[in-house]
Amino acid sequence: xxxxxxxxxxILIPPTPRxxxxxAPLAALASIVHAGEVVHPLVPTGKERPLSFLRRLVQSxxxxxxxxxxxxxxxxxxxxxxxxxxxxxxxxxxxxxxGMALAIGSAILGALxxxxxxxxxxxxxxxxxxxxxxxxxxxxxxxxxxxxxxxxLRDQTQRTMRSNRQLESLFAVxxxxxxxxxxxxxxxxxxxxxxRQFPETGGRAMGVYRPDHGTMQPLGNSPALPxxxxxARQALAGGRELARGGGISACLLDTGGGCxxxxxxxxxxxxxxxxxxxxxxxxxxxxxxxIDLADDLAEVLAKxxxxxxxxxxxASVSHDLRTPLTVINTxxxxxxxxxxxxxxxxxxxxxxxIVEEAExxxxxxxxxxxMTRLQSQDIGLRMADLSVSEVxxxxxxxxxxxxxxxxxxxxxxxxxxxxxxDTTLFDLxxxxxxxxxxxxxxxxxxxxxxxxxxxxxxVITITDQGIGIPPAQIExxxxxxxxxxxxxxxxxxxxxxxxxAKGFVEAxxxxxxxxSPVADGHGTRMTIRLPLTAIxx
Amino acid sequence: xxxxxxxxxxxEPGIARALTPALRAIGHEVTVAQDGNAAIxxxxxxxxxxxxxxxxxxxxxxxxxxxxxxxxxNTPIIVISARHQEEEKIAALDVGADDYVDKxxxxxxxxxxxxxxxxxxxxxRKTVTHFDGGWLQIDYATREVRVGGDLVKLSPKExxxxxxxxxxxxxxxxxxxxxAAGWGRSEADPQYLRVYVGMLRQKLERGQDGVSAxxxxxxxxxxxxxxxxxxxx
Numbered sequence: 001x002x003x004x005x006x007x008x009x010x011i012l013i014p015p016t017p018r019x020x021x022x023x024a025p026l027a028a029l030a031s032i033v034h035a036g037e038v039v040h041p042l043v044p045t046g047k048e049r050p051l052s053f054l055r056r057l058v059q060s061x062x063x064x065x066x067x068x069x070x071x072x073x074x075x076x077x078x079x080x081x082x083x084x085x086x087x088x089x090x091x092x093x094x095x096x097x098x099g100m101a102l103a104i105g106s107a108i109l110g111a112l113x114x115x116x117x118x119x120x121x122x123x124x125x126x127x128x129x130x131x132x133x134x135x136x137x138x139x140x141x142x143x144x145x146x147x148x149x150x151x152x153l154r155d156q157t158q159r160t161m162r163s164n165r166q167l168e169s170l171f172a173v174x175x176x177x178x179x180x181x182x183x184x185x186x187x188x189x190x191x192x193x194x195x196r197q198f199p200e201t202g203g204r205a206m207g208v209y210r211p212d213h214g215t216m217q218p219l220g221n222s223p224a225l226p227x228x229x230x231x232a233r234q235a236l237a238g239g240r241e242l243a244r245g246g247g248i249s250a251c252l253l254d255t256g257g258g259c260x261x262x263x264x265x266x267x268x269x270x271x272x273x274x275x276x277x278x279x280x281x282x283x284x285x286x287x288x289x290x291i292d293l294a295d296d297l298a299e300v301l302a303k304x305x306x307x308x309x310x311x312x313x314x315a316s317v318s319h320d321l322r323t324p325l326t327v328i329n330t331x332x333x334x335x336x337x338x339x340x341x342x343x344x345x346x347x348x349x350x351x352x353x354i355v356e357e358a359e360x361x362x363x364x365x366x367x368x369x370x371m372t373r374l375q376s377q378d379i380g381l382r383m384a385d386l387s388v389s390e391v392x393x394x395x396x397x398x399x400x401x402x403x404x405x406x407x408x409x410x411x412x413x414x415x416x417x418x419x420x421x422d423t424t425l426f427d428l429x430x431x432x433x434x435x436x437x438x439x440x441x442x443x444x445x446x447x448x449x450x451x452x453x454x455x456x457x458x459v460i461t462i463t464d465q466g467i468g469i470p471p472a473q474i475e476x477x478x479x480x481x482x483x484x485x486x487x488x489x490x491x492x493x494x495x496x497x498x499x500x501a502k503g504f505v506e507a508x509x510x511x512x513x514x515x516s517p518v519a520d521g522h523g524t525r526m527t528i529r530l531p532l533t534a535i536x537x
Numbered sequence: 538x539x540x541x542x543x544x545x546x547x548x549e550p551g552i553a554r555a556l557t558p559a560l561r562a563i564g565h566e567v568t569v570a571q572d573g574n575a576a577i578x579x580x581x582x583x584x585x586x587x588x589x590x591x592x593x594x595x596x597x598x599x600x601x602x603x604x605x606x607x608x609x610x611n612t613p614i615i616v617i618s619a620r621h622q623e624e625e626k627i628a629a630l631d632v633g634a635d636d637y638v639d640k641x642x643x644x645x646x647x648x649x650x651x652x653x654x655x656x657x658x659x660x661x662r663k664t665v666t667h668f669d670g671g672w673l674q675i676d677y678a679t680r681e682v683r684v685g686g687d688l689v690k691l692s693p694k695e696x697x698x699x700x701x702x703x704x705x706x707x708x709x710x711x712x713x714x715x716x717a718a719g720w721g722r723s724e725a726d727p728q729y730l731r732v733y734v735g736m737l738r739q740k741l742e743r744g745q746d747g748v749s750a751x752x753x754x755x756x757x758x759x760x761x762x763x764x765x766x767x768x769x770x
Contacts, residue, residue: 319620322641331555333644
């Protein structure tokens with residue numbers, strides 16, 4: 001599964017000299033850079049955010065002054081009654097633009113100014129007669145109605161904007177959750193989402209918790225405070241989809257197939273919209289479930305691969321066991337049924353085959369047993385201090401018996417060396433490497449085994465003059481059951497020999513390597529390096 | 538005579554060394570090829586009566602060798618395999634092999650298979666009108682089947698299956714071929730085949746010493762284990 005790493009989002013505010021005044025927060029918001037891509041700001045661009053009260057006050061009073069001036073100018077043509085209408089228009093406008101409070105203030109101020117400056121007698125406050133009560137009452141009513149209407153409009157706009165922000169945020173969450181490849185990614189996406197939604201407060205304290213053997217496990221950097229863990233446990237035990245308490249809202253992660261966790265979000269500065277939190281919870285639940293299923297699938301696939309490997313190993317081993325068995329069986333049956341008719345040479349050839357194939361079977365079973373031993377860590381190696389030249393001489397002598405007519409040359413540079421290794425495995429590893437050298441080279445070419453000391457190591461090289469190993473395969477010759485194809489397609493080995501040699505050498509703290517070609521495009525050299533026994537006097 | 542020229546294709550020298558003396562001892566002529574290309578070359582150079590072919594060859598897949606041989610001759614091919622995988626056996630039979638033997642084989646059984654293959658090869662040259670397996674006799678013209686001399690009633694499907702097995706006596710016949718013979722469709726349900734073979738076995742029971750004449754080759758097919766009585770005189 002391709003893993004998408006979602007880094008913790010960073011907020012970078014690059015210098016934006018043109019963005020001044022009320023535009024600055026917008027510009028900052030627009031430049032939230034998230035994982036190398038520019039995230040669309042959640043506040044629609046081009047829309048203003050609410051102005052400060054002082055600005056609104058100043059602007060509304062300027063507007064009032066403007067209409068008052070208009071009123072005075074209009075007195076040239078209009079009567080007192082009509083010019084009052086102009087002031088009503090102004091107050092209505094202020095109510096629509098700046099809200100009810102400022103409109104009422106303006107209405108009172110306007111009424112006083114109207115009475116003092118315009119209503120006859122001018123420059124005197126005359127609220128003695130009933131007719132003088134009309135302008136203030138009408139102004140105030142106009143202010144009330146327009147303020148109420150504009151307030152409703154503003155509320156509605158804010159609601160729309162908020163639900164837009166939530167929708168966009170949900171969309172972003174669903175997109176980011178699709179790329180999440182682990183539970184930690186889910187936490188990061190959630191964290192980034194709340195940060196984008198509430199940039200002014202630096203996001204919100206939140207955490208995602210999953211039940212694990214009776215305890216709550218925080219995902220990613222979720223707060224691991226006892227209070228939060230306790231709240232998560234309570235929410236899970238409560239079983240309600242949404243719960244609130246202690247300044248924290250909890251949402252159960254329920255996919256319908258069961259609850260797989262809890263989201264906790266701080267109520268500071270105000271509680272999240274329950275519908276929004278529920279939607280977030282569902283998406284997170286689904287994402288976690290998807291990740292769990294992907295993990296299960298990966299596990300099943302790995303198991304299937306291991307099973308396939310095991311059965312191919314078994315097929316390979318059974319093939320390798322059957323071949324010598326067939327030869328033994330056929331040769332023995334042939335001798336039994338027709339032995340009397342054969343000349344001495346034919347009979348001897350069949351008997352030799354039986355002996356050789358029995359030896360091969362024995363070698364193969366030894367290899368299999370030792371391979372198993374090397375693979376199971378609990379069976380210790382039986383270490384002993386061994387003379388290198390003695391073991392090599394024994395292996396050479398044995399190899400010489402199996403490959404009559406082949407020249408196996410042994411040379412020791414300097415004094416004999418002692419290594420501390422497992423006796424059986426050392427013998428087997430050397431035998432395997434020698435067998436390989438003999439198997440992949442043609443008579444009458446010779447095989448050279450040389451031992452020398454290199455610092456604190458004993459170095460044994462086995463060099464043949466055979467076909468060599470193709471460069472592409474040289475890395476794989478030590479793999480189990482890997483066999484290099486012989487040119488003449490002759491006797492093939494089990495593919496275990498070099499794997500055992502490598503297993504042995506590494507278990508003994510040494511190293512083995514293959515080099516091919518050695519000289520003029522031919523030959524293979526295996527180099528075994530084993531640490532010498534520390535010399536004690 | 539049931540002797541002939543045998544081409545033995547196996548990359549294990551030990552097997553060729555062990556098998557050749559036995560084959561020669563009973564009068565066969567033996568040529569050994571160590572890989573697929575050598576086998577194909579041999580088939581072009583000489584005429585062989587039976588090919589014994591190991592499927593795991595170093596240079597090419599055994600099935601490829603079979604189809605190459607089948608392009609020019611219908612020499613019986615007996616596959617020898619150490620891999621014991623049904624799919625592989627079926628695939629080899631499908632591309633034209635006649636029979637198979639698992640490694641390690643019993644020498645006597647291998648020699649019997651070679652003998653059966655040689656008989657069929659000689660039989661191919663004349664029109665066969667009847668099957669004579671001693672206690673089991675089939676007259677292809679009248680569709681009469683006699684077990685131990687007594688006439689046995691067989692349904693048309695049973696007869697078709699028995700005839701297919703008899704024509705290939707001693708040799709494995711794949712489920713597909715049997716289904717095609719009995720039902721006309723090779724993709725019919727092998728379950729039918731099991732049922733009909735069961736009924737056939739019951740009807741052929743008399744005249745046998747406890748061992749069923751129709752041997753099951755698990756996952757592959759069936760084999761009629763009767764040596765035909767040869768009119769060698």
